[in-house]
Amino acid sequence: MTSILAVTTLSLALMAPALPATAQRGDAIVLVRDAEIENAIRTMVAPILRAANLDTNAVEVHLVQDRRINAFVAGGQRIFLNTGLIMRTESANQLLGVIAHEAGHIRGAHLVALQEALRNATAQMILETILAGAAMAASSTNRRPDGYSGGGQNPQNVPGPPGVPGAVRTLLSYTRGQEQQADQAGVTFLERAGMSPRGMLEVMRMLQQQERIYVGSGADPYLRTHPMSSERIIFLEEAVARSRINTSDPPQYRELHARMVAKTLGYFEPQRAMQKYPQTDNSTAGRYGRAMALFRLGQPQAAIAMADQLIRENPRDPYFHEFKGDVLRESGQPAAAVGAYSQAVALLPRDAALRFGLGQAQFYARQQVAATKTLEQVVQMEPTNVAAWDLLQKAYDASGNTAMRDLAAAEYFYLQGHRSQAAFKAEAASRSLPRGTPAWLRAQDLKIAIDNDRSDKSRR
Numbered sequence: 001m002t003s004i005l006a007v008t009t010l011s012l013a014l015m016a017p018a019l020p021a022t023a024q025r026g027d028a029i030v031l032v033r034d035a036e037i038e039n040a041i042r043t044m045v046a047p048i049l050r051a052a053n054l055d056t057n058a059v060e061v062h063l064v065q066d067r068r069i070n071a072f073v074a075g076g077q078r079i080f081l082n083t084g085l086i087m088r089t090e091s092a093n094q095l096l097g098v099i100a101h102e103a104g105h106i107r108g109a110h111l112v113a114l115q116e117a118l119r120n121a122t123a124q125m126i127l128e129t130i131l132a133g134a135a136m137a138a139s140s141t142n143r144r145p146d147g148y149s150g151g152g153q154n155p156q157n158v159p160g161p162p163g164v165p166g167a168v169r170t171l172l173s174y175t176r177g178q179e180q181q182a183d184q185a186g187v188t189f190l191e192r193a194g195m196s197p198r199g200m201l202e203v204m205r206m207l208q209q210q211e212r213i214y215v216g217s218g219a220d221p222y223l224r225t226h227p228m229s230s231e232r233i234i235f236l237e238e239a240v241a242r243s244r245i246n247t248s249d250p251p252q253y254r255e256l257h258a259r260m261v262a263k264t265l266g267y268f269e270p271q272r273a274m275q276k277y278p279q280t281d282n283s284t285a286g287r288y289g290r291a292m293a294l295f296r297l298g299q300p301q302a303a304i305a306m307a308d309q310l311i312r313e314n315p316r317d318p319y320f321h322e323f324k325g326d327v328l329r330e331s332g333q334p335a336a337a338v339g340a341y342s343q344a345v346a347l348l349p350r351d352a353a354l355r356f357g358l359g360q361a362q363f364y365a366r367q368q369v370a371a372t373k374t375l376e377q378v379v380q381m382e383p384t385n386v387a388a389w390d391l392l393q394k395a396y397d398a399s400g401n402t403a404m405r406d407l408a409a410a411e412y413f414y415l416q417g418h419r420s421q422a423a424f425k426a427e428a429a430s431r432s433l434p435r436g437t438p439a440w441l442r443a444q445d446l447k448i449a450i451d452n453d454r455s456d457k458s459r460r
Contacts, residue, residue, distance in 0.1 A: 001267045041099075050193070052185070059077045060078045061078075061099075064080050069082065069207055081098070083268055087261060089257070091257065098203055100200065102186075103185070107189075183235055266296065291310070295327050308324070316347055321340050325341040325344060325358075341357045352382040356378045359374035363395055389412040403439070427447065429443040
């Protein structure tokens with residue numbers, strides 16, 4: 001599990017109508033990547049997306065490090081799930097109920113204007129834009145949910161285009177009708193996929209408890225635009241009572257869910273994971289969660305021993321090899337980590353996140369030629385992978401290839417929304433790269449894209 005971006009700013013809860021105060025005091029909002037969890041969710045959610053007549057390849061799911069139960073849709077067909085939601089769900093059906101609700105928003109084309117504005121942004125930029133706008137919107141009224149009085153300034157200096165507060169209010173202004181439509185659509189999609197809507201009801205009850213804790217009479221009204229949970233619970237109770245589907249999760253889904261919960265809990269709340277997965281728990285998920293917790297608690301050798309045991313039992317499971325690679329790399333053994341990541345990539349060669357882990361290990365093991373090749377493959381697979389472009393420019397620099405370093409830096413800055421720096425680096429690359437080569441042509445494309453962005457901004 002690899003963190004790829006931290007944005008220090010305000011935090012929003014879009015599915016739940018309020019926030020804990022501790023998450024509103026400049027905490028870091030972190031977008032995380034994990035190949036196993038991403039692929040598990042893709043597997044489980046595919047029947048729901050097909051039931052919703054959505055392209056399974058077009059819908060993206062992103063993970064946000066946040067302990068609260070929450071999910072939201074932004075930037076076209078992009079679903080953001082809090083890690084707290086994963087850790088708190090007790091079944092795959094509960095998690096899929098939330099995703100089905102968000103699929104209802106996508107299918108209903110809710111928030112079309114803002115989605116169009118964010119459609120081509122990276123997931124990181126979407127979070128920055130939404131959160132920066134929330135900070136400015138709150139400070140513009142001299143009142144922030146945690147009591148900050150900012151005099152109309154952006155207290156966290158988070159990047160975001162002018163006029164974002166209005167866009168953020170648009171994002172947050174889910175009407176009661178839209179929320180009800182999303183609930184109704186989610187129930188329909190679940191039943192078409194042969195799944196019970198019971199999980200959606202169970203999560204809504206969790207949200208009701210969260211709401212009672214965090215919603216106060218002084219909450220900003222623009223954070224209170226979702227219908228109260230009690231209204232939605234009544235609808236879902238009736239839907240569950242009417243439903244003819246009451247089956248449990250299939251065994252494959254139970255295992256996928258158990259492992260993602262164990263892994264997430266072990267990484268973000270290791271002490272709680274050690275309590276949930278004691279030595280007497282010999283299940284695969286239990287040992288996995290315990291191994292992750294040991295790693296996070298500073299016991300890498302014990303974690304590696306458990307990883308080796310899991311690998312012996314499941315030699316063709318790429319994620320156990322990846323986990324071992326993570327532990328080795330983070331404990332200062334990048335050369336040994338290369339072997340573990342190589343095994344993972346060999347077992348799942350089309351996964352960009354696994355390949356990025358390999359590239360990181362190669363870079364820190366000072367295998368710059370191999371790292372450059374691996375990272376080039378990553379950005380071909382995921383052209384908007386900001387972290388990969390950042391590391392690739394460093395790999396080019398370490399090997400003395402300044403022209404390609406400048407081009408990779410231009411890509412990195414462009415994806416981050418830093419147009420001036422991107423233009424400077426693209427021009428530097430253009431002067432150094434052989435004219436007519438693919439890399440030179442890419443530098444020209446970047447310069448044109450930057451000029452077009454500037455023209456669009458001036459027209460607005």
